[in-house]
Amino acid sequence: MASYLRSWFTSVPAAPPVPNIEEHEPESDDDADTITIKADDDDYDDTPPAFPALNSAQRAATSFPSQSNGPPRILSDKAAVLMPPPPVPVLARRIPGVPATTSSSLSIPLTPNTLTLPTSTTKRVKASKKVQLAPGHGALDWANLKNSGKDLRGVDTLMRIPPSVLKRHNKRDDIWMALYGKVYNVTAYMPYHPGGEKELMRVAGRDGTKLFAATHGWVNAEFMLDNCMVGFMVPEPEPDSD
Ligand code: HEM
Secondary structure (H helix, E strand, O other): OHHHHHHHHHOOOOOOOOOOOOOOOOOOOOOOOOOOOOOOHHHOOOOOOOOOOOOOHHHHOOOOHHHOOOOOOOOOOOOOOOOOOOOOOOHHHOOOOOOOOOOOOOOOOOOHHHHOOOOOOOOOOOOOOOOOOOOOOOHHHHHHHHOOOOOOOOOOOOEEEOHHHHHOOEEOOEEEEEEOOEEEEOOOOHHHOOOOHHHHHOOOOOEOHHHHHHHHOOOOHHHHOHHHEEEEEOOOOOOOOO
């Protein structure tokens, strides 16, 4: 057994010999076919080529004598001859809130009223007085009802209506009002009014033009209520003097 093991160990082949690498200086640089790889990085010349090339026509044509051969000159404060800055416009020099004192004909007259800065950037928003309308009573619903062909006037013909007659129609279920000289039966419109029925009742049976214009002059009541019109406002007739 021991002899077997001995013979097994002694028959293991020996490791291959490590080659010994040595650096050699090239014998001669004159040989053009030989490319020599130098071991030391310090021997490389990393300077970039001159651009434009030193012997280029571009460089020869330059008008700066100091630049003829070297790299471009960097402008220093001393060497640079710069244009003076443009004059500052009069308006740019104004102080907000202070009227301009200049008498220049081109300056805009500044008054504290027009140019004072707002003291706050918060926009004051007037609280809306719109009411929650019942379902099915929006602007479109009213437009549909108005154009449905249903009689919303309650009268056969347009009439001449004096204030005394208008005054008789001042109840929730029979409400007329005058707007810009025309009289409307707004009974059907009541539940559709975004400002609520209470607001309309304030002008029930009287001329509501002033209040209407003060609240929402932009609303086109003439169009919205065209099928509710019952007549025109006229002055009260003179009592018979018999
Ligand atoms: C019968 C004629 C009238 C029509 C057709 C009418 C129509 C309207 C409409 C379309 C709006 C909504 C406005 C919007 O969206 O900004 C509105 C809102 C309002 N209306 Fe009238 N209106 C009438 C008469 C009046 C009158 C006579 C008053 C006052 C007495 C009044 C008081 C208001 C108010 C307070 C609002 C809410 C405004 C808000 O805070 O946004 N309306 N109305």
